[in-house]
Amino acid sequence: MTKITANNPDRKSWIQIGKDSDFPIQNIPFGIYSDKGTSPRTCVAIGNKIADLYELANRGYLDDLGITADDFKKPELNDLMKSGKMGMRKLRNRLADLFDTNTPDLQSKESDISAILKPQRSVTMHLPVRVGDYTDFYSSIEHATNIGTMFRDPKNALLPNWRHIPVAYHGRSSSIVPSGVAIHRPKGQTRPNPEEPPVFGPTKRLDFELELAFVTFDGKPMGDSISTEEADDYIFGMVLFNDWSARDIQKWEYVPLGPFLAKNFASSVSPWIVTLDALEPYRTLGPAQNPEVLPYLEFEGEKNIDINLEVAIDTGSGEETAICFSNYKYLYWTLNQQLAHHTVNGCNIRGGDMMASGTISGSKPTSFGSMLELSWSGSKPIKLADGTQRTFVNDGDTVIMRGHAMGNGVKIGFGEVRTKVLPAK
């Protein structure tokens, strides 16, 4: 069992890092980048730079970790992640040491540094993993209550199974794209008037959903389960996740088998996998669970995580309006419970699977994690900085999500997921 040494709040780096940077030496999130001369490969973020891990490995800085340099040269992190929780922890510990002011190795080698560090603004970030399967949970009690109130019956907003099961459904992995990739407004069937036949056209209720997704390591064979206690060992890290939704399509299609075309046209993720190791100092207690859960869902200790989240819209003016302030710690179900539930039937997981939280809403109206909730199904328009207002997302709008944990003078940030909406094709 390797200890996490990278998180030490007293560490300083010889690399210049801004005070408000998402990526201090205590973070070191993993991603895949390319630039003009470089095909997609592994990197980490440090300050406003990326560090190319293939170049590091090639120069011997990552020796004795049981990872070959070629594993850093792949266009997805999946092969690298085969080294598992302890392998990735050792790697991140080593990187923190290399970037530390107290370690002379790399900081003294000017020519190595120039091959390894590049400005983030000069590179293109890609999807960090090949997503085998994508699952979306529904773990915010406030969101489930809001949706149940609007889609079904305010008196029975929360369905009978909700407090017993971390409810989830399978989503589409092919349409998960990284920050910066624009998406098209989807078309589909809706039935605005139940007395008339359904109609076809671009959605009139395009929405975002503010979520975080965790990325798994390879799991156990089919038929085996992962307990809440074991779950941390099978989770690599987390990304911001915008689960785009078309509410009018969803309303007409989702009974009885769940959302399908209302969701599978696109999901957008931030490019950096912030490791669960880096987030451990920010674990906290979640809401009390009542009634008691079944034994396979019980867990010990503080398993929620205190991560501040924000959604902003830029209508094209270049001026952002922050419209939602939420926190991952509001979730009723923890990631440990989510993974234990997902595998309790013997379902196997693979490295690179993404499991998203579901929309993260809090109890205050400004903490609701979707336009559907913020505008209360279109009845309360949201005023923006440029003088316009929105009930749902318009063509030309850019939606930006950001998140960070903070404590002991350390900020562990996620960067952002930024997506422009183009008209329907």
Added chain:
Amino acid sequence: MTKITANNPDRKSWIQIGKDSDFPIQNIPFGIYSDKGTSPRTCVAIGNKIADLYELANRGYLDDLGITADDFKKPELNDLMKSGKMGMRKLRNRLADLFDTNTPDLQSKESDISAILKPQRSVTMHLPVRVGDYTDFYSSIEHATNIGTMFRDPKNALLPNWRHIPVAYHGRSSSIVPSGVAIHRPKGQTRPNPEEPPVFGPTKRLDFELELAFVTFDGKPMGDSISTEEADDYIFGMVLFNDWSARDIQKWEYVPLGPFLAKNFASSVSPWIVTLDALEPYRTLGPAQNPEVLPYLEFEGEKNIDINLEVAIDTGSGEETAICFSNYKYLYWTLNQQLAHHTVNGCNIRGGDMMASGTISGSKPTSFGSMLELSWSGSKPIKLADGTQRTFVNDGDTVIMRGHAMGNGVKIGFGEVRTKVLPAK
């Protein structure tokens, strides 16, 4: 546009093929095999043999097709399928020529033949493709009506959207396994008594679902759609698909986001992808669609396919009892409509995606494609040849699905998907 020449019913092969074989020269389905000396690679079925396409290519028999020999040496068909509908058609046409009595090339080369042809019983068949995303439709009106009657309300069994939308949901790709791989009975939450809290344990209602799945080629970029007319060009072929289900888990979990743990513990597929080209002669008219569908779901010509299907159970006695006789042509929605609907919102598809039909039930009780329907929710036990009876699937039972199209003296068979059920771990 390359014509299909492989289907000619008058073709005869110099390879000995039994009269009742699923794999005459007019079929030539694709798969992945391995044996003691061979790592997984591409093959086709012909009679009771497999033909190793890497060995064929290596000897120059597959030259001028724009496919390199190495593409046949991969453990999945995905890379080979990048040659697209026309590429795979040319390949299959060439193989039919090579196996034809009228072509001297291969049949005269004794030493080549012994390297290329191997008995099917001597090799292991694998999953033919790496499944990117798996979608399950719900396209049998008889099945949807039966399920609605049992799970919800007999008076409103078919939901209002069913005749307008080829309803579907996303499933789990990680747990799709080929014929021959045993599965474990899943555990999970159920709530047998709505007045009492839920309980945990192995499912008491393990079920199969008789389905066929089509396998896609790479599609268009995100944001684009595939029309019903274009759909055939994006479909490679079909496999038998057993969508294992746990009915008691399903009943408690599925509202409002659809089935999850009730399905994702395992799905079993037959190892041979029977090409849509080989099935073209068996296209037929499906049920009339009423009310009229929206324009994007309209299609011309006969687009259902006449494929006889059968499910049998062997309790371990070695004696099979056939318990279901159905036909793919019963489906209300065609595969062309399914693919057009799936992509109408801009959802992108990738080579190797699987889209299953949903349970294929007909109107007669003996044609119902699941135990839930055959035993009418457990109320009508099914008598088996060994004197026992079943309402759902027991530990130790083996479920076998088979299918074939037939006409002009030609039988296009799928082989089988055979799965033994082991006790919960």
